[in-house]
Amino acid sequence: MSYNPRWNKSTLIFGGAAAWALLLVGCVMADRTVMAPPAIAGATYAGTKKCEQCHEDLTAHFDGATHSNLALKDAKAGDITCESCHGPGSLHVKAGGGKGTIVNPGKSPEACFACHLDKRGEFSLPNAHPVLSGQVTCNDCHDPHKGKVIKRTGAELETPNETCTKCHTAQKGPFLFKHQAMVEGCTICHNPHGTVNQKMLVARDANLCLRCHLQHPEAVVVSGVPGTIGDGKIVAGNEDHRTRLQNGTCWVAGCHEDVHGSNASKAMRY
Ligand code: HEC
Numbered sequence: 001m002s003y004n005p006r007w008n009k010s011t012l013i014f015g016g017a018a019a020w021a022l023l024l025v026g027c028v029m030a031d032r033t034v035m036a037p038p039a040i041a042g043a044t045y046a047g048t049k050k051c052e053q054c055h056e057d058l059t060a061h062f063d064g065a066t067h068s069n070l071a072l073k074d075a076k077a078g079d080i081t082c083e084s085c086h087g088p089g090s091l092h093v094k095a096g097g098g099k100g101t102i103v104n105p106g107k108s109p110e111a112c113f114a115c116h117l118d119k120r121g122e123f124s125l126p127n128a129h130p131v132l133s134g135q136v137t138c139n140d141c142h143d144p145h146k147g148k149v150i151k152r153t154g155a156e157l158e159t160p161n162e163t164c165t166k167c168h169t170a171q172k173g174p175f176l177f178k179h180q181a182m183v184e185g186c187t188i189c190h191n192p193h194g195t196v197n198q199k200m201l202v203a204r205d206a207n208l209c210l211r212c213h214l215q216h217p218e219a220v221v222v223s224g225v226p227g228t229i230g231d232g233k234i235v236a237g238n239e240d241h242r243t244r245l246q247n248g249t250c251w252v253a254g255c256h257e258d259v260h261g262s263n264a265s266k267a268m269r270y
Pocket residue numbers: 048051052055058059062067081082083084085086104105106107139144145
């Protein structure tokens with residue numbers, strides 16, 4: 001992964017990851033122009049302490065949030081991590097809150113692109129979630145205020161798929177015949193940011209499935225004849241699939257079209 005925040009010259013020479021490491025330890029911004037947070041005309045940084053006064057429900061859980069590691073500092077306002085996504089908040093605070101005085105990145109991904117520049121490219125690929133059009137937002141899948149920004153680890157083992165199935169109910173199951181690949185999460189086969197392949201698949205053909213299902217020719221018996229390495233056989237499920245694959249890829253009609261799980265057949269068919 002790569003971040004492209006627009007830091008000042010001295011941090012830039014360290015390059016991506018190193019620059020971040022430095023900042024996470026050092027964390028003193030030389031001035032306000034080193035980053036490109038959303039701009040708000042006439043506003044200056046107010047500091048996270050100010051936000052706390054009215055948004056305690058959000059600041060209370062922020063310590064454990066991935067982005068709290070940023071711990072960005074401003075010489076005058078102190079910690080300004082909230083404002084790295086929301087833009088400088090002085091006018092908002094002065095107005096006693098209210099809309100139109102602060103950026104809400106829930107409505108546009110621009111605030112996220114300020115640091116995650118590469119993501120704009122991913123969402124511009126031919127098959128991507130409609131984030132650039134605003135139909136789906138980054139926070140539909142990422143929680144910016146609480147816990148790990150990617151919901152997928154430890155005690156949250158079940159949640160990565162739920163992130164997806166709250167919208168894609170058809171893939172939720174339960175299925176009579178589960179496809180064990182689903183245990184690995186939807187992202188083992190789809191890149192939700194976007195890919196060049198149809199349906200945001202990470203590979204466009206049988207290679208997607210053969211990543212897990214390709215059996216070594218020597219390891220199995222095909223039609224009673226042990227295969228040998230280099231014989232060109234494509235063995236999956238103890239069967240040479242070469243002829244079948246001439247008819248299309250693994251999930252074409254008549255084969256394993258129900259890739260997410262099936263209620264009809266163990267072989268993932270309708
Ligand atoms: C990584 C970027 C990011 C950081 C850092 C961040 N926010 Fe947010 N914030 C968002 C996004 C995205 C939304 C939109 C959430 C939504 O619509 O579900 C949002 C929404 C909000 C809202 C609107 C109310 C709501 O929940 O819909 C408030 C208030 C808010 N943030 C306050 C804060 C405060 C206070 C902090 C610091 C403790 C903070 N934010 C840090 C990205 C961020």
